[in-house]
Every structure is written in structure tokens, then in C-alpha cells.
Amino acid sequence: MEADVELGAASPSTAMSEMDPVAYNRAVERYYDTTLDLYEELWGEHVHHGYWDPGKRPDADGADRHAATDRLVRELVDYARVPRGATVLDAGCGIGGPALYLAAALGCTVDGVTLSAPQAARANEKAEAAGLADRARFRRQDALATGCPDASFDVVWALESLMHFPDRAAFFAEAARLLRPGGVLAVGTWAVRDGTLDDQEQDLLGQILHHQVMPSFSSLAEHERLARQAGFTAVASMDWSAAVANSWDPGFAQIRQLEHGRAAMRELARDRGVDVLGFFYAGPLMQRGFQTGVMRYGAIRAVKPTTSAGRDRPA
Ligand code: SAH
Numbered sequence: 001m002e003a004d005v006e007l008g009a010a011s012p013s014t015a016m017s018e019m020d021p022v023a024y025n026r027a028v029e030r031y032y033d034t035t036l037d038l039y040e041e042l043w044g045e046h047v048h049h050g051y052w053d054p055g056k057r058p059d060a061d062g063a064d065r066h067a068a069t070d071r072l073v074r075e076l077v078d079y080a081r082v083p084r085g086a087t088v089l090d091a092g093c094g095i096g097g098p099a100l101y102l103a104a105a106l107g108c109t110v111d112g113v114t115l116s117a118p119q120a121a122r123a124n125e126k127a128e129a130a131g132l133a134d135r136a137r138f139r140r141q142d143a144l145a146t147g148c149p150d151a152s153f154d155v156v157w158a159l160e161s162l163m164h165f166p167d168r169a170a171f172f173a174e175a176a177r178l179l180r181p182g183g184v185l186a187v188g189t190w191a192v193r194d195g196t197l198d199d200q201e202q203d204l205l206g207q208i209l210h211h212q213v214m215p216s217f218s219s220l221a222e223h224e225r226l227a228r229q230a231g232f233t234a235v236a237s238m239d240w241s242a243a244v245a246n247s248w249d250p251g252f253a254q255i256r257q258l259e260h261g262r263a264a265m266r267e268l269a270r271d272r273g274v275d276v277l278g279f280f281y282a283g284p285l286m287q288r289g290f291q292t293g294v295m296r297y298g299a300i301r302a303v304k305p306t307t308s309a310g311r312d313r314p315a
Pocket of ligand 1: 025029032046048091092096097098115119142144158159160161165
């Protein structure tokens with residue numbers, strides 16, 4: 001007998017924050033293994049938000065989404081001032097969209113790590129196809145355990161991966177270790193508003209965390225604090241919520257099509273396990289999060305000091 005799949009259920013069963021880090025990383029790995037093709041079909045090679053000018057709406061045919069996700073990478077490059085030809089660790093590389101841009105447009109050499117082996121394989125395939133395999137390599141590896149020596153990189157780049165890290169403080173410390181003095185940390189991340197959250201906000205965030213396999217969210221101020229605590233200097237962040245919120249607009253034809261394809265969703269859940277549905281629940285929840293202002297999105301830049309005396313000097 002086939003078990004029916006309850007598509008309407010959106011309530012978290014196990015709080016992600018209660019899982020031990022190993023089980024938790026496995027859940028993240030499974031999530032990206034099972035949604036690989038879904039993301040590529042809907043979002044293209046970038047598994048992150050798009051960036052629009054204020055007041056601009058996304059086009060209904062979805063084409064604009066790709067321009068917007070490309071743009072977000074360029075915005076982060078500019079904001080973080082990623083130097084041309086830099087040696088980069090891409091911590092949470094997805095299927096390599098951002099890394100291939102860094103390699104092709106900026107001549108960077110990128111070491112990309114992801115928890116998902118199929119993502120790494122797909123990223124390597126894309127690097128080969130683009131003739132960039134000599135400068136962009138991808139592997140399945142925890143970003144907190146790369147095995148790379150101290151001061152290996154000019155840039156540590158983490159685009160929409162920090163939300164998945166159970167120990168965010170450990171990530172900032174590891175990034176500081178991996179960067180050469182003067183090296184740059186570039187982060188784009190989901191965040192929450194500052195201040196105490198009410199029950200409704202907590203409930204909404206709990207659902208997002210559950211469906212997107214994330215342990216917790218931090219505010220941008222908290223990210224900055226963690227960066228300083230890890231020894232970074234010139235720490236700054238910028239709230240990009242208004243520029244990225246369109247990413248969840250149901251006006252995207254492609255998403256609408258899938259949301260209405262409930263039979264297709266049911267089949268997916270049967271084939272791949274019910275967790276795959278988290279992919280579909282994110283849209284309306286994130287939209288509500290941005291509308292109410294509890295969900296935020298930010299870019300963060302920080303610099304590893306060149307000397308301990310230079311800690312607070314701007315880069
Ligand atoms: N940065 C990519 C992908 C973002 S999706 C892009 O912008 O397109 C989130 C990515 O973070 C996934 O590839 C996931 O495997 C990765 N990730 C999450 N936790 C990780 C960890 N501990 N170590 C390495 N990668 C991790």
C-alpha cells in the first residue's frame with residue numbers, strides 16, 4: 001500500500017538545533033542531494049537569492065531570475081572587494097555557479113566545498129564544460145574540516161551557506177585561520193531582524209529552519225560580533241533585504257507551475273522522501289518573512305588583520 005503524502009503539513013517535527021552536528025550535516029547533505037535537479041531546473045546554476053534594484057519586479061517568464069542571481073554574485077564581489085586573481089575557498093559551493101563566475105570573470109582560483117557529493121560532481125562537470133577545471137575544483141567536504149593549512153587563501157567566500165552551519169562562531173574562527181593576513185571574508189546570508197522576536201515570528205522562523213534544514217538564524221549584528229570575536233578587522237555588513245525579496249515572488253512562472261503540480265510533488269515525496277518538500281514550502285514562508293520584516297538578508301565583509309597591531313585599521 002502506498003503511503004499518502006500530506007502536502008499541507010508545514011509544522012516542524014524535530015528542531016534542527018536539537019540534532020548533533022554529524023546527524024545535522026547528514027540532513028543538509030541529504031537535502032541538497034535530493035534537491036539537486038530541482039534547484040538547477042528552477043534556479044539555474046546559482047543556489048541563492050537574486051538582486052534587484054528597489055522597485056523592480058521580476059519578469060514572469062523567469063528569465064529575470066537568472067540575471068538577478070548573476071547580479072547578486074557581482075554585488076558581493078564589489079561589496080567585499082574580492083581582488084582579481086585571488087585564491088578563494090568557496091565554503092558551501094552548491095553546483096559552482098558563483099565559483100565559476102569568480103574563476104571566469106576575475107581569474108580567481110577556487111577550491112569549492114559542499115556537503116553534497118552530487119553537487120560537487122555537477123560543479124566539476126560544469127567547470128570542465130566551461131574550460132575552467134584548472135582553476136575551479138569542487139569536492140565533498142565539511143567547510144569546517146577542509147584540511148587546508150593556515151593562510152591558504154586570499155578570500156573565504158560563503159554565499160548562503162552560513163545558515164546551515166551549526167557552529168557559526170567556529171566558522172568565523174576557521175575562516176580567520178585559513179585566510180592569509182590581509183585576506184578577505186565575503187559572506188552573503190539569510191538573517192533575522194535585531195531584537196526580541198515575538199511568538200508569531202518564532203513560529204514562522206521555526207518552519208523555515210525546519211524545511212530548509214538550518215539550525216538557527218542570526219542577526220547581521222550578531223554575525224558582525226562573531227567576526228570581530230574571531231579576530232577580524234574592518235567588519236561591516238549591509239542589509240540587502242529589499243533588493244533580494246523578489247526572489248520569492250510567486251509571479252515567477254516556473255515556480256507557479258510546480259506549486260500547482262501537487263501530483264508531481266506527491267510523486268517526488270514518495271520517490272525521494274518527504275523532506276524534499278521543504279524545497280517547495282520555502283517560497284510562501286520566506287515571502288511572509290520578508291514582508292513582515294523578521295527575515296533579513298545581508299552581505300558581510302571582514303578582513304584578517306595583517307599584524308595584531310593593525311586590528312582596527314580599515315582595510
Ligand atoms: N554558495 C552556493 C550554494 C548555496 S546552497 C550558491 O550560492 O550557489 C548552500 C550550500 O552550502 C550547499 O552546497 C551545502 O552543501 C553547503 N553547506 C552547508 N553546510 C556546509 C558545511 N558544513 N560544509 C560545506 N558546505 C556546506
